[in-house]
Amino acid sequence: MSEPLLRVENLQTRFDTDHGTVDAVSGVSFTVDRGEIVGILGESGSGKSVTARSICRLEDPGNIVGGSITFAERELTTATEATLRQLRGNKLSMVFQDPTESLNPVFSVGEQIAESVRIHESSGTQRLLDFLGVSPFQDRSAWENARERAIELLDQVGIPNPEANVSSFPHEFSGGLRQRAVLAIALASEPALLVADEPTTALDTTTQADILSRLRSLRDEQNIGILLISHDIGVIAQTCDRVVVLYDGQVMEAGPVERILTAPEHPYTRALLSSSVRNSDADKQVQSAMARPRDPSSSHEGCPFADRCQYVTETCRSGPIPTTEAASDHRLACVEAPFSEAKFVSEQQEIPAANGGQQNDTA
Ligand SMILES: Nc1ncnc2c1ncn2[C@@H]1O[C@H](COP(=O)(O)OP(=O)(O)OP(=O)(O)O)[C@@H](O)[C@H]1O
Structure with a gap:
């Protein structure tokens, strides 16, 4: 098999702040091929933007302290500024949430x-x-x-x-x-890879749907690889082929969108889907419970979701959580999964509409 367009392997990006070290991205791995849209999904503070900015080498003032990023057969973590400038003008383009x-x-x-x-x-x-x-x-x-x-x-x-x-x-x-x-x-610049960080978040739903549809056309007609960052499950569901679910700078689950969003196996992905559905029904309590961030400057052993997971066991806190293959192209970082369906019986598995139907800016 040919090498993917983008390969991110065990990426670690850190910020040194006055209050200590923040491990914003802690061992993230995924690939993007030409002609596919890969989504990065997670709550606020989960490390989505830092991952995107690390790939484009715009992570300043953070430091990439480990791992590798291979794009168009070049190692980006050690690339010179001249090489990066050449890549950004040709093969790699970025779109951020705020166009200004x-x-x-x-x-x-x-x-x-x-x-x-x-x-x-x-x-x-x-x-x-x-x-x-x-x-x-x-x-x-x-x-x-x-x-x-x-x-x-x-x-x-x-x-x-x-x-x-x-x-x-x-x-x-x-x-x-x-x-x-x-x-x-x-x-x-006719890029091979477009990194789009929340490109439609501030837009009204009609403009959002139109721009997402244009991203799909770019994938289909120009064979561009797209990395789409979003906190919105609806955007990911509408647009992506595969999704990487991040929590606290780590990959919880990754695989084909249809599978991950209809039959997720990680308790975090399940909770995220379920809280998103309930939030669209205005149940803010569930959403705020889900959105309570762990302090990324505090050290932790084991699964970062352990404190909030209803299925937590001693093993979850005792050391690094291995990533296993739940199925072909479906990765999972949970020592307790798979769960019996009965365990999740009370959780909803609907996928909400993009943007939760909110109206913002106009086209
Ligand atoms: N310049 C910085 N200095 C210190 N910490 C930072 C800096 N930028 C990001 N972080 C921290 O890194 C972690 C990941 O941030 P990131 O912006 O990637 O989250 P995100 O998932 O994109 O969230 P959001 O959707 O709110 O942008 C957070 O804990 C954040 O506080």
Whole structure:
């Protein structure tokens, strides 16, 4: 079998703070292939963003203290800044929750996409010209080509009237259009891997559904691998092929979305699904009980979910929890699983709609 596009192996990322060491990611492993969408699901503070930022090597001020990240046959944990810059301009793109982080307010949206196209297409000579401070577009036709490509990309991400909007500035766009523009910039470099960290969280449900559907089209039509970070089970269910469930910086369970979200085996995944359903029924008490975070700066032995698990035994606290194969491509970090169905009889297994039906920003 060929090597996956992205392989994350035993990743460990740590922050040194005034209050002690925070182990944000503690031994996370997963892969992403071309043409698949892998979701990272977990509550707030479970290490989703730090995992994503570690892959893109934006984890600052955290440190990758162990493990490896292989992308496009290169080891990223030790890659130089020059290699990372080259990869980010070509093969690896990122989209974050807040589009204003990625957009430059003083350039038009079209110019920002064209710049991304140019970096992607630039030769070694162009990089030297950049170094010497020579103008990015050497002639009018180069600029016209990049502008045409920008219009195509705006159309691809669903921005209406792209010929006119290519000259718009970020402040002239709504939140939904800004996020689409960021996606267009990310796609301008024709990436092999797109890392999308909560890309639709602040958007209304219609815009969210449209952007998620465009991510699926990118997977199907352009064979892009996508790593989608979300705390929203509905988003993961709608969009992903496989899912990695994180808790306290560790993988609790991972496998095909359909299997994990309809027949989860880890008590944490079960509780997460169940609390999400109850939360959509406005049972905030269950949600807040689920969302109570463990202090990541305190050390722990054994399963990080042990204190909140109704099936906990002495073995769960006595040492590292091995990851086992529950089935082909289904990994599980629980010494007590599998459980008999009767044990879970009171838990609901519905998958809620994306975003819990909340309305936020508009397109
Ligand atoms: N700059 C930082 N300094 C110290 N600790 C940090 C820093 N960034 C993240 N952490 C800690 O790392 C852990 C994982 O954070 P992370 O942002 O990855 O969580 P998350 O799952 O993405 O949550 P959310 O959905 O709320 O963003 C948390 O305990 C967080 O407090």
